[in-house]
Amino acid sequence: xxxxxxxxxxxxxxTSTVSRVLGQPDAVREELRLRVQEAxxxxxxxxxxxxxxxRQQRASVIGLIVADxxxxxxxxxxxxxxxxxxxxxxxxxxCNSDEDPAKEQAYLDLMSDEQASGVILAPTADYVRxxxxxxxxxxxxxxxLVDRSxxxxxxxxxxxxxxxxxxxxxxxxxxxxxxxxxxxAGAHSSTGRSRxxxxxxxxxxxxLTPRVLALPPTIAAGQAATQGLLAEPLRPQAVLxxxxxxxxxxxxxxxxxxxxxPQDVALAGFDNxxxxxxxxxxVTVIAQPTYDIGRSACELLLQRMREPGRGVRRIVLQGExxxxxxxxxxxxxx
Amino acid sequence: xxxxxxxxxxxxxxTSTVSRVLGQPDAVREELRLRVQEAxxxxxxxxxxxxxxxRQQRASVIGLIVADxxxxxxxxxxxxxxxxxxxxxxxxxxCNSDEDPAKEQAYLDLMSDEQASGVILAPTADYVRxxxxxxxxxxxxxxxLVDRSxxxxxxxxxxxxxxxxxxxxxxxxxxxxxxxxxxxAGAHSSTGRSRxxxxxxxxxxxxLTPRVLALPPTIAAGQAATQGLLAEPLRPQAVLxxxxxxxxxxxxxxxxxxxxxPQDVALAGFDNxxxxxxxxxxVTVIAQPTYDIGRSACELLLQRMREPGRGVRRIVLQGExxxxxxxxxxxxxx
DNA sequence: TTGAAAGCGATACCAC
DNA sequence: GTGGTATCGCTTTCAA
Numbered sequence: 001x002x003x004x005x006x007x008x009x010x011x012x013x014x015t016s017t018v019s020r021v022l023g024q025p026d027a028v029r030e031e032l033r034l035r036v037q038e039a040x041x042x043x044x045x046x047x048x049x050x051x052x053x054x055r056q057q058r059a060s061v062i063g064l065i066v067a068d069x070x071x072x073x074x075x076x077x078x079x080x081x082x083x084x085x086x087x088x089x090x091x092x093x094x095c096n097s098d099e100d101p102a103k104e105q106a107y108l109d110l111m112s113d114e115q116a117s118g119v120i121l122a123p124t125a126d127y128v129r130x131x132x133x134x135x136x137x138x139x140x141x142x143x144x145l146v147d148r149s150x151x152x153x154x155x156x157x158x159x160x161x162x163x164x165x166x167x168x169x170x171x172x173x174x175x176x177x178x179x180x181x182x183x184x185a186g187a188h189s190s191t192g193r194s195r196x197x198x199x200x201x202x203x204x205x206x207x208l209t210p211r212v213l214a215l216p217p218t219i220a221a222g223q224a225a226t227q228g229l230l231a232e233p234l235r236p237q238a239v240l241x242x243x244x245x246x247x248x249x250x251x252x253x254x255x256x257x258x259x260x261x262p263q264d265v266a267l268a269g270f271d272n273x274x275x276x277x278x279x280x281x282x283v284t285v286i287a288q289p290t291y292d293i294g295r296s297a298c299e300l301l302l303q304r305m306r307e308p309g310r311g312v313r314r315i316v317l318q319g320e321x322x323x324x325x326x327x328x329x330x331x332x333x334x
Numbered sequence: 335x336x337x338x339x340x341x342x343x344x345x346x347x348x349t350s351t352v353s354r355v356l357g358q359p360d361a362v363r364e365e366l367r368l369r370v371q372e373a374x375x376x377x378x379x380x381x382x383x384x385x386x387x388x389r390q391q392r393a394s395v396i397g398l399i400v401a402d403x404x405x406x407x408x409x410x411x412x413x414x415x416x417x418x419x420x421x422x423x424x425x426x427x428x429c430n431s432d433e434d435p436a437k438e439q440a441y442l443d444l445m446s447d448e449q450a451s452g453v454i455l456a457p458t459a460d461y462v463r464x465x466x467x468x469x470x471x472x473x474x475x476x477x478x479l480v481d482r483s484x485x486x487x488x489x490x491x492x493x494x495x496x497x498x499x500x501x502x503x504x505x506x507x508x509x510x511x512x513x514x515x516x517x518x519a520g521a522h523s524s525t526g527r528s529r530x531x532x533x534x535x536x537x538x539x540x541x542l543t544p545r546v547l548a549l550p551p552t553i554a555a556g557q558a559a560t561q562g563l564l565a566e567p568l569r570p571q572a573v574l575x576x577x578x579x580x581x582x583x584x585x586x587x588x589x590x591x592x593x594x595x596p597q598d599v600a601l602a603g604f605d606n607x608x609x610x611x612x613x614x615x616x617v618t619v620i621a622q623p624t625y626d627i628g629r630s631a632c633e634l635l636l637q638r639m640r641e642p643g644r645g646v647r648r649i650v651l652q653g654e655x656x657x658x659x660x661x662x663x664x665x666x667x668x
Numbered sequence: 669t670t671g672a673a674a675g676c677g678a679t680a681c682c683a684c
Numbered sequence: 685g686t687g688g689t690a691t692c693g694c695t696t697t698c699a700a
Contacts, residue, residue, distance in 0.1 A: 004695095014671045015672095016670070016671060016695080019695055028670085047694075048449075048692085049448055050384055050388040050693080052694055054676050055696080056676090059384065068413070070406075070410060079402070082403070082428055091448070092427065093428075094398075094426050096417070103420075113380050113382075115382075274582060275608050277589075280614060337678085338677065348686065348688070349677090350679080354686085384678090390692090
């Protein structure tokens with residue numbers, strides 16, 4: 001493997017000059033620059049990133065820590081992040097926390113060890129709780145939170161307006177005449193709590209009694225909970241799920257029970273995943289601007305890397321209510 | 335940031351000893367080892383990975399290069415790879431090639447620059463073509479191919495038995511009485527070609543005429559092509575798609591046209607994605623053992639990292655035919 | 669504008 | 685079993 005010394009020797013210059021040609025070409029006289037570039041090409045020289053990193057004390061790498069990449073919401077975000085990172089010459093290290101604070105911390109430490117340039121984190125509920133009390137990121141790394149965040153964030157973050165989205169979704173249901181609406185709420189994230197709050201506010205505003213099942217954010221949990229609801233003597237009129245996994249679980253349960261929306265049970269929720277549009281009729285959802293969320297997070301991170309001292313920024317994006325047949329009222333009288 | 339020198343000073347030993355405590359603790363007398371570990375804890379010392387990497391000439395990092403992480407097939411694989419990597423103290427760098435040979439090469443170079451320990455690659459058709467001619471990976475990095483590979487591979491690889499799976503799927507359709515079966519085939523991968531071959535063989539064995547539309551592997555392409563088919567005077571009896579994206583596109587087209595499977599057009603394809611089970615009736619598919627594919631690839635890579643000289647290994651996994659209602663015959667007579 | 673040389677933080681060889 | 689020291693490849697003062 002050719003090193004910078006070989007290039008310098010071949011071009012008849014010092015390693016400093018070669019280094020300058022790489023980093024600040026304008027600081028080198030054209031003649032020398034061309035000689036060096038020729039030597040680089042001839043030797044097929046590629047800079048050693050480890051050496052550069054050791055010297056500069058930081059790597060062109062960002063960490064992306066999400067609960068589970070298989071959740072399409074996070075998949076889309078990761079794609080957006082990777083796209084932007086690529087454009088800016090940054091690598092993305094992918095980390096699944098599984099909502100486990102220990103694993104999350106291990107990954108944060110790792111990113112610190114790697115001297116990563118920054119981290120994009122969908123924090124666990126535990127992290128959010130601690131971050132609400134403590135000061136800014138203990139790691140000292142540039143950090144952007146996505147999807148979840150304490151209300152008083154010390155870090156940049158990109159969020160959906162969760163309470164509002166849940167409020168609008170719930171209002172849509174009540175306006176269609178449904179009254180007995182159960183919420184399947186993700187219990188492990190602040191996102192689930194915000195959406196729950198929006199739901200409860202909308203229910204109470206309509207004089208209805210909220211009913212919430214707090215669940216782990218998995219397909220299995222959504223399915224089991226819905227199965228339970230369907231087995232009740234007085235089955236609920238509508239089921240609302242605060243994320244795509246719970247919603248999918250609920251749909252599986254309906255499917256297995258041979259029930260249809262809206263005639264048997266109305267169904268709605270978050271995340272405009274592929275399958276929701278393909279039902280007969282389609283499932284009403286709040287579509288999140290996932291790609292935008294990822295891009296915005298990356299932009300925020302790049303800005304903070306450039307200006308570590310700037311004020312904390314908070315980007316709140318709006319969800320889009322996609323009304324489909326699964327909530328088409330009016331509900332049957334009871 | 336505390337360095338190894340600080341630890342050495344505090345423990346009253348040399349840096350060599352500290353380094354040994356980190357790498358080969360058994361080579362250090364217990365008394366010293368404890369003193370060193372205490373010093374490490376007290377200072378909160380963490381080894382500088384860049385320095386280690388520079389010295390050792392390799393990083394605890396593996397690259398994962400796929401066409402697009404948003405394809406659930408690759409999402410699942412990435413999750414499996416990340417799980418195994420985490421267990422073995424390796425980081426995963428995520429790369430989307432978009433089936434673009436230039437981007438793929440850029441990422442391979444990057445992995446080489448990063449001195450990655452290895453790469454798991456879902457190669458572009460271009461790469462496969464070149465690899466069939468040339469020798470083993472020019473990069474010199476330990477490399478495992480997934481999903482696609484030349485027939486005479488110089489690299490380890492993990493593949494589905496594509497021709498067999500497509501053959502079984504096609505036979506299932508013909509056995510149900512369908513005769514006029516069109517294949518939507520991914521044109522950008524060797525996988526698509528193998529599946530096409532299996533389809534053609536099965537069709538010919540039944541005395542039927544294959545009809546293949548070679549398409550880019552996108553939802554949009556699958557949808558457009560299917561739309562075209564539906565508009566033909568004599569609409570095909572069945573549509574078969576060689577991957578999940580094309581299949582989803584086809585379903586979108588049917589959905590938009592208000593057509594149902596199997597009564598209007600039978601539908602089947604590859605990849606047991608969420609939505610396929612949720613149709614009324616469900617869509618018949620070949621389920622790929624995605625998580626297994628990812629794990630196997632990672633295992634192969636770890637073994638090759640340990641034993642660079644060992645013979646090339648090729649793991650071929652079987653797909654599982656999930657028969658659902660979308661292909662329930664018999665077909666209408668023509 | 670260019671070059672010489674120090675140093676980033678760890679490992680590994682070689683004495684002892 | 686332990687310590688001294690050269691070294692990995694690059695960037696970055698500092699002088700010229």
